[in-house]
Amino acid sequence: MAGAAVAVGLLPNYAQIGIAAPILLVALRILQGFSAGGEWGGAALPAVEHAPAKHRGLFGSFPQMGVPAGMLLATVVLGITTATMSKEAFLGWAGAFRSC
Incomplete structure (x- = not known):
């Protein structure tokens, strides 16, 4: 993989x-x-x-819960990130990764 x-x-x-x-x-x-x-x-x-x-x-059930747990964690992190940054700062930060 x-x-x-x-x-x-x-x-x-x-x-x-x-x-x-x-x-x-x-x-x-x-x-x-x-x-x-x-x-x-x-x-x-x-x-x-x-x-x-x-x-x-x-x-x-633990291996089966890995993907949903990862998706939930990603959603929480994105929610915290967007809640604590302005739209301009978020787009500027995210745009930096696009150029890599």
Whole structure:
């Protein structure tokens, strides 16, 4: 998954390689999806196998809650950021990352 993510970051844009850019991007995203599925199974299996018998369902739910927890955390951070910065400061700060 990390290799596909790095490849997405290094992928040339449409102006540089034409129609191959979106095709490669879709292929890399599919590869990331397969990798994420494998990683989830690799996380859920030991969580359930090593859990106490009465708590296997609870322990098995932890890998499943990773994505929603990350999305919730990102929403909270963005909410705090936008609430504490002016619109101009936020756009200037966010625009700095666009040029990277």
